[in-house]
Amino acid sequence: MADLADWRCRIDEIDGELVTLLNERASCAREIGEIKHETGLEVHDPNREKQILDRIRNINTGPFGNDELVGIFETIIASCRKIEM
Amino acid sequence: MADLADWRCRIDEIDGELVTLLNERASCAREIGEIKHETGLEVHDPNREKQILDRIRNINTGPFGNDELVGIFETIIASCRKIEM
Numbered sequence: 001m002a003d004l005a006d007w008r009c010r011i012d013e014i015d016g017e018l019v020t021l022l023n024e025r026a027s028c029a030r031e032i033g034e035i036k037h038e039t040g041l042e043v044h045d046p047n048r049e050k051q052i053l054d055r056i057r058n059i060n061t062g063p064f065g066n067d068e069l070v071g072i073f074e075t076i077i078a079s080c081r082k083i084e085m
Numbered sequence: 086m087a088d089l090a091d092w093r094c095r096i097d098e099i100d101g102e103l104v105t106l107l108n109e110r111a112s113c114a115r116e117i118g119e120i121k122h123e124t125g126l127e128v129h130d131p132n133r134e135k136q137i138l139d140r141i142r143n144i145n146t147g148p149f150g151n152d153e154l155v156g157i158f159e160t161i162i163a164s165c166r167k168i169e170m
Binding site for chain 1: 088089092093095096097099100101102103104106107108109110111112113114115116117120121126133137140141144145146147148149153154156157158160161164167168
């Protein structure tokens with residue numbers, strides 16, 4: 001069994017990758033926001049958000065339970081929605 | 086400019102990668118939880134959590150602002166803490 005410092009080091013690496021991906025997701029949201037503004041679409045799209053969360057549940061293999069993972073994605077989606085505004 | 090469907094497709098790809106990384110982070114948290122239980126350490130470690138969030142602020146290059154990104158990581162950390170329990 002690796003020691004605490006090793007696991008924390010791995011978490012730091014994962015967090016670095018998460019920051020990159022989350023900011024890439026925010027960049028996509030910004031582009032989507034521009035398209036929505038140009039075409040007169042509403043920023044808030046509950047059907048699309050439901051589709052995203054359903055997909056998260058379907059591809060989740062744990063150890064996070066679906067409720068935990070969906071909770072994290074609800075936070076991510078809400079933050080991206082602000083970027084789209 | 087790519088269209089809405091293309092950006093949504095990229096977001097779906099990113100979400101798949103996020104799910105994998107978040108579950109890997111949860112696996113690390115489970116291992117850390119076991120070590121803490123075996124060695125009598127407290128699961129809740131505010132100093133370590135502060136260190137993680139400070140690091141997130143330092144490596145963030147946007148477009149997410151630090152407050153948004155830290156908010157997302159607070160949700161991730163809280164979910165991982167439950168896994169450690």
